Amino acid sequence: MPEPLLELKEVVKDYGTPPLVTRALRGVDLSVTPGEFAALIGPSGSGKTTLLNVIGLLHKPTSGRMTLAGTDTTRLDDDGLTRFRARTLGFVFQFHHLVPALTALENIVVPMWSLQGRRDESMRRRALELLDAVGLAHKADSRATALSGGQAQRVAIARALANRPALVLADEPTGNLDTASADEVFGLLRRVNRELGTTFLIVTHDPRLAQRTDRVVEIVDGRIVSDEAVATARDQPRPVSAKA
Amino acid sequence: MPLEWFLAIRFLKEGRAQTALIFGGVAVGAGVVVFLSALITGLQASLVEQTLGSQAHVVVRPPEEEARVVERPAGAVLAVRRERTPQRVQAIGQWQQVLEQARSVPGVIAAAPTVNGSAFASRGSVTKAVSLRGVEAESYDRIVAVSRKLELGLFRLAGAEAVIGKGLADELGLEVGDKLRLAGEGERADVFTVAGIFDLGNKDVNQRWVFVPLRSAQNLLDLPGGVSTIELRVEDYLKADEAAQLVAARTGLVAESWTELNRQLLVALRSQSASSYMIQFFVIVAVALGIASVLVVSVVQKSREVGILKAMGICTGMVQRVFLIQGAIVGLVGSALGSALGAGLALLFANLAQNPDGSALFPVDLNATLFLTATAVATVTGLVAAVAPAARAARLDPAEVIHA
Numbered sequence: 001m002p003e004p005l006l007e008l009k010e011v012v013k014d015y016g017t018p019p020l021v022t023r024a025l026r027g028v029d030l031s032v033t034p035g036e037f038a039a040l041i042g043p044s045g046s047g048k049t050t051l052l053n054v055i056g057l058l059h060k061p062t063s064g065r066m067t068l069a070g071t072d073t074t075r076l077d078d079d080g081l082t083r084f085r086a087r088t089l090g091f092v093f094q095f096h097h098l099v100p101a102l103t104a105l106e107n108i109v110v111p112m113w114s115l116q117g118r119r120d121e122s123m124r125r126r127a128l129e130l131l132d133a134v135g136l137a138h139k140a141d142s143r144a145t146a147l148s149g150g151q152a153q154r155v156a157i158a159r160a161l162a163n164r165p166a167l168v169l170a171d172e173p174t175g176n177l178d179t180a181s182a183d184e185v186f187g188l189l190r191r192v193n194r195e196l197g198t199t200f201l202i203v204t205h206d207p208r209l210a211q212r213t214d215r216v217v218e219i220v221d222g223r224i225v226s227d228e229a230v231a232t233a234r235d236q237p238r239p240v241s242a243k244a
Numbered sequence: 245m246p247l248e249w250f251l252a253i254r255f256l257k258e259g260r261a262q263t264a265l266i267f268g269g270v271a272v273g274a275g276v277v278v279f280l281s282a283l284i285t286g287l288q289a290s291l292v293e294q295t296l297g298s299q300a301h302v303v304v305r306p307p308e309e310e311a312r313v314v315e316r317p318a319g320a321v322l323a324v325r326r327e328r329t330p331q332r333v334q335a336i337g338q339w340q341q342v343l344e345q346a347r348s349v350p351g352v353i354a355a356a357p358t359v360n361g362s363a364f365a366s367r368g369s370v371t372k373a374v375s376l377r378g379v380e381a382e383s384y385d386r387i388v389a390v391s392r393k394l395e396l397g398l399f400r401l402a403g404a405e406a407v408i409g410k411g412l413a414d415e416l417g418l419e420v421g422d423k424l425r426l427a428g429e430g431e432r433a434d435v436f437t438v439a440g441i442f443d444l445g446n447k448d449v450n451q452r453w454v455f456v457p458l459r460s461a462q463n464l465l466d467l468p469g470g471v472s473t474i475e476l477r478v479e480d481y482l483k484a485d486e487a488a489q490l491v492a493a494r495t496g497l498v499a500e501s502w503t504e505l506n507r508q509l510l511v512a513l514r515s516q517s518a519s520s521y522m523i524q525f526f527v528i529v530a531v532a533l534g535i536a537s538v539l540v541v542s543v544v545q546k547s548r549e550v551g552i553l554k555a556m557g558i559c560t561g562m563v564q565r566v567f568l569i570q571g572a573i574v575g576l577v578g579s580a581l582g583s584a585l586g587a588g589l590a591l592l593f594a595n596l597a598q599n600p601d602g603s604a605l606f607p608v609d610l611n612a613t614l615f616l617t618a619t620a621v622a623t624v625t626g627l628v629a630a631v632a633p634a635a636r637a638a639r640l641d642p643a644e645v646i647h648a
Contacts (some may be wrong), residue, residue, distance in 0.1 A: 097551070101549075114247055
């Protein structure tokens with residue numbers, strides 16, 4: 001068993017101030033190893049977005065411990081968290097949230113620029129490589145507003161990968177796309193996972209999509225209720241057929 | 245270029261219509277400030293110029309005469325009824341010394357002795373009451389530049405020459421080279437040759453003032469060897485009061501600055517300045533509110549992008565700076581446009597308000613300091629106006645805006 005990339009121990013997250021406190025996470029234990037391609041599912045209000053915010057270092061847990069890439073993140077201050085997030089995490093959201101004022105290429109350059117403090121030519125080259133990898137090199141100088149939904153989401157994936165994150169968090173990455181674009185985007189995430197070894201945690205409420213990942217973690221009422229490896233015909237024999 | 249500048253400029257470029265509107269708003273505001281300043285400064289300079297065109301900044305004269313008790317018997321209690329005395333033309337004692345003392349006061353750049361009194365000017369059967377001013381042409385010209393305001397002839401007072409105003413010249417039908425009889429105290433009278441005719445821009449002065457050599461005036465006014473006033477010019481006419489006080493303290497004489505003699509003008513100037521500052525202040529406030537409201541709208545519009553930028557690792561301080569920089573750029577560019585606008589308006593106005601001879605009625609005062617001040621004020625205003633929107637952007641919770 002390799003060292004986990006992400007480890008949560010007894011993580012609790014409360015929202016609100018007394019007496020109106022909502023406990024969104026009620027003691028979550030989760031461990032993700034490098035290279036995993038996992039899905040996080042659950043009905044709305046189950047706490048999956050909260051969990052993603054905590055893992056994404058956007059919100060601090062109320063109690064519990066969290067270790068990401070060997071760092072105890074509960075010990076970092078705000079600016080430390082921001083820098084650590086920029087180095088370690090990539091985000092892909094339901095809505096691409098590209099900055100409309102910038103071109104596709106610039107959207108990818110900004111996270112690198114922000115992390116390293118000053119712009120240099122290598123950032124442009126890396127951004128072009130990433131755009132090429134998502135099949136959009138020809139759209140490098142297009143405004144974000146001039147891209148279709150699927151294209152924008154692919155640019156957002158390229159942006160998430162800009163700083164070579166150890167973990168990419170994707171929140172309903174295909175939720176806003178038609179079936180064809182959704183397949184394309186999902187395939188891209190899968191390819192990045194296989195080719196670059198990037199770890200993915202994908203939040204979805206779509207069970208069919210979840211079944212195409214390697215592992216499904218289900219959260220209900222702020223607790224993880226099931227955590228199972230997905231057996232696929234190609235990767236490993238189905239347990240049932242294996243027995244047969 | 246730092247990332248925050250890059251983002252600020254891109255954000256401004258993106259909101260094209262919004263940016264154009266706010267640039268326009270700031271430009272109009274800055275234009276009004278520049279125009280108003282140029283106008284008021286020019287107007288005031290011209291008013292002061294008109295007043296001081298025939299007046300010294302500071303006039304030094306002996307204290308007024310008062311009746312004194314001549315004799316007080318020892319131990320006696322006197323009931324004194326003090327009658328006001330008629331004021332004769334008095335001489336300043338030791339005036340050469342006073343002149344030197346006055347010249348040594350800081351801020352005083354010129355001093356001239358004068359002998360002032362009343363006289364009658366006559367030619368043929370016509371007689372006019374005039375104000376006789378005995379001066380040395382050279383030193384007095386540095387107090388009131390008569391030589392630059394001559395209609396005819398020269399400002400020269402050699403021997404028995406006189407320089408008169410154009411009003412008097414008209415009344416007595418005098419031209420340069422004509423003879424003029426001046427009668428002073430008692431039977432003292434003399435005949436002078438008109439050397440020049442001036443126009444000091446004041447009808448009364450043009451009708452009444454007659455310049456004659458110092459010695460002639462002393463003779464006509466029965467003030468042998470004495471002078472009645474010493475007139476001063478100071479470097480900054482707005483500081484004439486201070487110079488007057490210093491001179492009075494050093495010489496023990498009365499020193500009146502032009503501001504005391506022109507209270508009303510000064511009050512008018514001050515209230516003009518005050519109302520102009522007031523208008524400018526409110527214009528600046530309006531501009532600041534405009535910038536702030538546009539930036540607040542922009543923060544709301546961009547909350548998602550700001551959220552994602554923060555999620556991607558752009559720190560709170562940088563987000564804040566992005567919006568502060570936008571405010572400063574709006575102030576800077578807007579005021580640059582506004583300075584051009586204000587200058588254009590001022591010049592147009594100066595062209596419209598013309599004297600019959602085509603010269604400007606008053607000069608508008610457009611100088612680099614005005615533009616620099618306007619630009620600096622607008623830039624700082626933009627920065628200050630951006631503080632609240634920037635803080636708002638910085639407070640945005642990335643988790644909230646990106647899942648929305």
